[in-house]
Amino acid sequence: MTRVRTAAVGCVLTLALGSPLAAQRRVASLDAQQGRTENPYTSAEDVAAGQTAFRSRCASCHGFDGMGNRGPDLTRDVFRHGSSDRALFLNILNGIAGTGMPSVRLSDKEMWQIVAYVRSLRRQGGPVDGDPVAGRQVYDRAACVRCHWIDGEGGRLGPDLTSVGWRRSARHLRASILDPDDDIDADYRQVTVRPRGGGATRGILLNEDAFSIQLLDSLERLRSFPKTDLDGIERGTASLMPSFEGRINAADVTNLVAYLASLKGE
Numbered sequence: 001m002t003r004v005r006t007a008a009v010g011c012v013l014t015l016a017l018g019s020p021l022a023a024q025r026r027v028a029s030l031d032a033q034q035g036r037t038e039n040p041y042t043s044a045e046d047v048a049a050g051q052t053a054f055r056s057r058c059a060s061c062h063g064f065d066g067m068g069n070r071g072p073d074l075t076r077d078v079f080r081h082g083s084s085d086r087a088l089f090l091n092i093l094n095g096i097a098g099t100g101m102p103s104v105r106l107s108d109k110e111m112w113q114i115v116a117y118v119r120s121l122r123r124q125g126g127p128v129d130g131d132p133v134a135g136r137q138v139y140d141r142a143a144c145v146r147c148h149w150i151d152g153e154g155g156r157l158g159p160d161l162t163s164v165g166w167r168r169s170a171r172h173l174r175a176s177i178l179d180p181d182d183d184i185d186a187d188y189r190q191v192t193v194r195p196r197g198g199g200a201t202r203g204i205l206l207n208e209d210a211f212s213i214q215l216l217d218s219l220e221r222l223r224s225f226p227k228t229d230l231d232g233i234e235r236g237t238a239s240l241m242p243s244f245e246g247r248i249n250a251a252d253v254t255n256l257v258a259y260l261a262s263l264k265g266e
């Protein structure tokens with residue numbers, strides 16, 4: 001199953017990253033080419049300009065205040081993909097392959113100003129509330145393992161959570177548990193196919209072309225259907241993940257978020 005998904009994702013990535021345009025972009029920055037490591041733009045005015053640019057270019061994913069949303073909290077001062085000014089600069093310039101972090105191509109000056117702003121955010125976030133150990137028990141009780149993979153164990157219907165503490169903010173983790181329909185991961189689109197003979201199969205869309213559609217059904221079986229055999233295909237706007245609002249009490253949700261935020265494996 002995983003191999004099928006990885007192949008599909010890999011194909012999309014090659015298309016997105018292997019294009020000559022992407023290659024051109026990667027060398028378009030003089031500071032990147034010359035290996036500049038120090039931020040030349042760190043005055044209060046630079047930080048203010050960086051904040052303005054951040055709010056228009058980055059806030060949709062990293063939050064208005066940098067504390068994260070679908071993208072990670074950037075106030076932690078420790079970054080998975082490199083914590084130096086140069087690493088931040090290159091991650092903005094090139095994006096981070098294989099993740100939801102796009103290349104945001106701006107002038108070198110604007111990118112350095114954003115780096116200065118991100119730096120100014122350090123430790124404003126503070127620690128995540130809640131008890132991760134108690135949160136793990138909530139995870140077990142709620143049977144999240146049925147659909148999610150952590151450290152070598154679990155189901156494949158939902159995303160691998162092994163490194164979710166790096167990838168996502170506490171805010172996004174909480175929203176994912178309470179309101180999964182709000183922000184559905186593009187790799188986990190739900191579909192229902194209705195074969196001509198009757199019945200229906202629901203699952204996660206893996207692949208589709210003009211003639212056939214493949215999905216992963218609720219038992220994690222790969223199912224393939226020729227389109228000519230189908231009465232219809234319904235594309236769900238809801239997540240396959242149920243909402244746990246009201247099913248897990250407030251304190252336990254906080255503990256669960258603390259547990260997920262602590263997951264920083266590779």
Ligand code: HEC
Nearest residue numbers: 057058061071072079080081082091099100101102104167
């Ligand atoms: C479309 C959503 C999106 C936009 C827009 C976006 N990012 Fe990201 N960014 C992400 C995601 C998702 C990640 C997590 C990558 C991963 O899986 O580790 C990320 C990662 C990062 C990282 C690395 C964090 C780490 O721990 O190493 C930095 C730094 C960053 N983004 C800065 C920015 C800045 C600055 C901007 C605006 C110029 C920006 N991002 C725009 C989604 C986005």
Ligand code: HEC
Nearest residue numbers: 142144147157158159173176180183184185188239240241
């Ligand atoms: C029936 C399967 C299923 C169950 C049970 C389930 N999930 Fe999910 N989960 C999914 C799917 C599918 C997605 C991706 C679609 C989406 O974003 O809603 C998802 C997304 C998530 C995300 C977002 C991951 C990311 O990278 O943004 C988190 C966090 C999460 N689930 C946590 C949990 C927790 C905690 C539990 C138990 C309380 C749980 N899930 C139970 C299927 C499930």
